Amino acid sequence: MMPGPMNELVEDLPSILASSVVSSSLEANHLQIEVRKDALAGMAAHMIGHCHAWLISEHAADLRERDGTFHIYVIFALPKGDGIITVMSKVDGSDPSYRSLTPDIYAANWFEREMMEGFGLLPSGHPDLRPLRLYDSWPSGVYPMRKDFDPSVPVPRVPTGYEFRHVEGEGIFEIPVGPVHAGVIEPGHFRFSVAGEPVINLEVRMGYVHKGIEKLSESLPYPRGVMLSERISGDNGFTHSLAYCQAIESIAGADVPERARYLRTAFSEMERIYNHMGDIGGIALDTAFGVGAQMAYVLRERMLSLNERITGSRFLRSVNCIGGVRKDIDMSGKRSISTELIGLKLDFDDLVGMMTEMPSLLDRVETTGMLSDDAAKNLNVVGPIARASGIDRDTRRDHPYAAYKDLSFSVPLYREGDVYARMMVKIEEVLESISLIEQAMDRMPEGQLCAKVVDVQAGRIGMSLTETHRGEAMHWVMSGEGRPWRHKVRDPSFLNWPAIEVAVMGNIVPDFPVINKSFNLSYSGNDL
Amino acid sequence: MSKDEKDVETLGKELRAKTMKVLGRSMAIREVDAGSCNACEVEVNSLTSSIYDIERFGLHIVASPRHADALLVTGPVTRNMEVPLLKTYEAAPSPRIVIAMGACAISGGIFKDCYACNEGVSEFLPVDVLIPGCPPRPQAIIQGIMVALEKLESRKRGASCQK
Amino acid sequence: MFKFFDLGVRKHGVVTTRYPSEAFVPPEGSLGMPDVDGERCNMCGRCSDACPTGAISLAGRKVTVDLGLCIFCGECARSCADGGMFMSREFELATRSRGELEVEHDVKG
Structure with missing residues (x-):
């Protein structure tokens, strides 16, 4: 409940960001800002760097039927007070790409990979574009979260590959664990790279329980x-x-x-x-x-x-x-x-x-x-x-x-x-x-x-x-x-x-x- | 209760006797989560707690399929778990029995229309025992294991007849 | 060492349940197998519409509940106005074949 600071937040935007704001509205404690696609990453970085906000989610919705675009929503919570900020941007259906947030906000990494495989939205500049859940037999170009995807039609199985991160060096070996574990827990794959006893790298591959x-x-x-x-x-x-x-x-x-x-x-x-x-x-x-x-x-x-x-x-x-x-x-x-x-x-x-x-x-x-x-x-x-x-x-x-x-x-x-x-x-x-x-x-x-x-x-x-x-x-x-x-x-x-x-x-x-x-x-x- | 009280009285002793008879001393169970929501896992974990303590019947939840007599499968079998499930099954020595636990494992349950799900374990493996529930309570799992032991017993008898 | 013994066994006694040597009756109101009262059911079909997984089907004078599909949510019992469909506390439902899970109930009313 802090309309004052929330309004100031929009007014205080640096000019380069302010000029890219399409619209903004404030409802109770929820500030919504629509920005042009090219400014999305800059705006998000500003929210984290300047406002010290926490990232809550980054996700998309397929609204091509309505206005021919995908909408990307990046949601933040302000560190003090009950304030939520949604930064929204439209991405044209004919050119589904946008500048990745991940180089500035590491936490956006998995969200953008999720959007990529679900909607086919390509985050340019993202350092790691491997699939998160749809690997192994999922055909490329099939995006289940798009509205034109019919879940009742079985998706064909095609052989695909998945590259794990490799650590190389003398005496380094890998321990693959899972997806079926020794304990009664859920399935997931852990790949340890170890030098003797200490773990020097762990890669977690999730997605085994992906149901849709x-x-x-x-x-x-x-x-x-x-x-x-x-x-x-x-x-x-x-x-x-x-x-x-x-x-x-x-x-x-x-x-x-x-x-x-x-x-x-x-x-x-x-x-x-x-x-x-x-x-x-x-x-x-x-x-x-x-x-x-x-x-x-x-x-x-x-x-x-x-x-x-x-x-x-x-x-x-x-x-x-x-x-x-x-x-x-x-x-x-x-x-x-x-x-x-x-x-x-x-x-x-x-x-x-x-x-x-x-x-x-x-x-x-x-x-x-x-x-x-x-x-x-x-x-x-x-x-x-x-x-x-x-x-x-x-x-x-x-x-x-x-x-x-x-x-x-x-x-x-x-x-x-x-x-x-x-x-x-x-x-x-x-x-x-x-x-x-x-x-x-x-x-x-x-x-x-x-x-x-x-x-x-x-x-x-x-x-x-x-x-x-x-x-x-x-x-x-x-x-x-x-x-x-x-x-x-x-x-x-x-x-x-x-x-x-x-x-x-x-x-x-x-x-x-x-x-x-x-x-x-x-x-x-x-x-x- | 569907069973007679008197009948139920003797079930515990029967269970113990049956594990002794059919499997020698004990029964090793490997749990495989093939896409469940993890409520089934909570209940399976409860089985080994001192409240239900299934080890007192000679039933063990084991870490590897290599020495398992039974696979306890939960979840609707997601696309990504198809291969791991089959590999786990192949790793278990025969005669191995498959217990489908929970609505998802039996029929896909609420997830049966998902794009990355199958309609239960029976699409991939011969299912011997089904335990309905969402999730089945620990007592229901114990009862399911008793049914599984009956199944094993009859299969063993069948095998000795063939000889 | 004895501290553990004091806190555990001596304080609480044996906590292990006696099931299956002794019968277990779930507490009142617990969601067990959906059951049909043949006297009170009037085959209105509301339960089958309410079922989120399509586990209930009506045909002739029979209501069939597929326990393999049932997620024990109690939606059917809540939708029933006549008390024909209710949640029993029955939980010992494991069977050896899929067919046995389809429980048929005759409706008299």
Whole structure:
């Protein structure tokens, strides 16, 4: 809510950028600037370099049917206050190329590769134009996100190649890992180049779980889109579907009932607790501290069954709907939540006491997998990983949604950037989450659960940010007739995966599992 | 409950006895994620926690298909996972059984109309046991493994008849 | 060493579930197999329209639920005005063939 500074932002543009602005508009806290294609990269660099904004997303929409162009949207969040800036540029359908942002903003790297394979938009000057998800057998010139692509027609398989980065030198060898891993995790390929024990290069190749969710969403009516968004990344299904619902609600101008806002807050935090328990257990397991791991898993299971008792679903599915929630928490529900949380907190304190005093565990996690705050800033990482590297960002506080504005909580911050810091951030977040649920239960007003949302006008844009347990998730919807015209999902993992390549540098290969676990990134949310 | 209470009482002992009989001592299961949303993985991970502790029945989630008796496949089989899935199957020694877990692995579920997805595991591998659910709860997976053991037993009997 | 023992086993006892030796009944309201009450169903077809994966089909006096397609979202039960379609708590659904997952329900009403 800061119209003043936001307007000044446009007025203060350097003349060379100001002259390329086609139009700009300010709605509440959302500034939209349309610039000419040649100035897009300059404008984006200005936002990062001058305004110190954070990149949220860069994506495209195919509007060739309407005005013969592709639209590229680059979305930023201002570092202070709840300000969002969208820089938009039109790219002619007959010449689908633009100047790449990546040389100035490293975090744009994967976004532009994603746009290239989805829409065929060529970023000139991009240093690495290999496909991100459509490799191996995908024919060139087939762009699935374009509107003229028919998903029901099978895409032929043609042999194609994929070049990994190679490190050459005496005694250097490569260790390919995956996509089928030793543990029960999702598929992804990691290629380590090692000299003896230390990793000198890691290349992560994602895309194995690429299903085509964004395209499928364009064919699903909004209520079904909620179900799909619950399955983008199963373990943070609630916050993803919440972001989707909020995006649609913002298009329709729907007023979500107060009670539903509090319930959404409580459910989001319940999801965060069980996931963080899993992560903490995972770190304990990978440092061979079995007792701690099992204790954490028992606590996770207790949260999962609490979820089921309250909502009927262990993963809080079928709870969100557009306009509110479907499941209420009645008095007995409140009682069972508070009893469970008190017990959980006591046992969690035992676990934390044990883990933070365990020399064999601390020895493995301290100074392991360091992500310096410089690297974290340049890679634009989000969530607990950012907070462990000294970046004070939390969507719940910076861009409040649901009932977070009315509740008090602190955002844990560590500067070390190692596995220990990430573990501690997660531990402290669990305690904050418990307090948030208790506050939400106390202050929850009586009232309706769900507002009726009837009219979702076509051709409008809705955007929503939510804080999943992995960090900030974005859902961006351009509405069509009863279903999205374009639905962009940006899972926090999409920004965080490149950071793991930096964090393992110089560590020994056996430490990779624990580093990976401390990041705990979603493969499915990344690949979509 | 569909089964008689009395029937269910004895199931645990039966399961243990069956693993002993059919597989000697234990059953090794390799989990393959062929494009799931990761909720199924959370549930499979729960199986090894001390709450469900499937190791007490001699069931092990193992790291390699090379010594696996069963493949537990989740996900609708994405385009990029077709080859890895087939390679994992070929790496497992026969008789190997394939368990399709979750709606996606059985039929493609909600993802069946995606451009980079197939309609389940049965398009590529002979599926022996199907565990419906989205995701199936850990108890349902245990029950699915029991069904798989019955399947293995009957196959073993068939093989000895041929000899 | 004994500290772990104290915090773990001595404090909590045995936490392992007794399933499958003992039956497990999911808590009330949990989303299990969609079931049909043959007395109350009037074959209006709203459930099959509501199903996001097309798992429900109606033919003659029969409602068929394909559990292989079902994502257990409960949309069918919510759309049903007559209580004919409801979410049971049944979860032991594993079978050995795809055909067995297509559960037919006779409708009397």
